[in-house]
Amino acid sequence: MSLLPYSLVFALNANGVTSRIHAARGESFDPWPVVKLFNPVGAATWIATEFAEDGDTLFGLADLGFGCPELGYFSLREIRSVRLPFGLVIERDLYFDPLGPLSTWTDEARRYGSIVAAERVMRRRKSDRLLPDPPPSPEGDRENEGS
Numbered sequence: 001m002s003l004l005p006y007s008l009v010f011a012l013n014a015n016g017v018t019s020r021i022h023a024a025r026g027e028s029f030d031p032w033p034v035v036k037l038f039n040p041v042g043a044a045t046w047i048a049t050e051f052a053e054d055g056d057t058l059f060g061l062a063d064l065g066f067g068c069p070e071l072g073y074f075s076l077r078e079i080r081s082v083r084l085p086f087g088l089v090i091e092r093d094l095y096f097d098p099l100g101p102l103s104t105w106t107d108e109a110r111r112y113g114s115i116v117a118a119e120r121v122m123r124r125r126k127s128d129r130l131l132p133d134p135p136p137s138p139e140g141d142r143e144n145e146g147s
Contacts, residue, residue, distance in 0.1 A: 009051070012050050013055075014106070015034065015051075016051040016053070019049075030101040031100050031102060033049050035047070035092060038090065038091060038093060043116075046060060046061070047061045047115060048060035063114050069113075091120055108122060
């Protein structure tokens with residue numbers, strides 16, 4: 001499996017260009033994350049929104065498992081070079097759902113102490129919004145009949 005297939009590289013580059021355009025205009029830019037990378041045997045997790053001009057440096061939220069996720073830049077080359085026990089490497093979350101803009105991820109990850117905890121909370125909120133209201137209970141209707 002490719003850590004970053006072409007479609008994700010394209011999206012990261014597009015966000016990088018858009019970010020630089022907004023910065024040149026003095027405007028803010030709050031993109032949704034494009035990719036989530038993680039250590040399959042540890043706590044390190046990264047979500048990235050864009051590539052810098054060098055094509056290696058990613059911008060996003062980094063969580064090394066110390067309870068203080070940070071916004072900043074990290075090297076894709078360094079992430080690719082990490083060798084873990086049992087021949088494992090850093091992986092891409094194939095089922096990653098961006099769930100919201102980077103500012104929301106940052107706020108939630110700092111509030112809950114990790115990207116993973118923030119993701120759980122954000123998924124729960126999303127599923128709560130997608131659930132329809134339950135139908136009225138027939139028992140509840142009978143209670144009001146005599147009024």
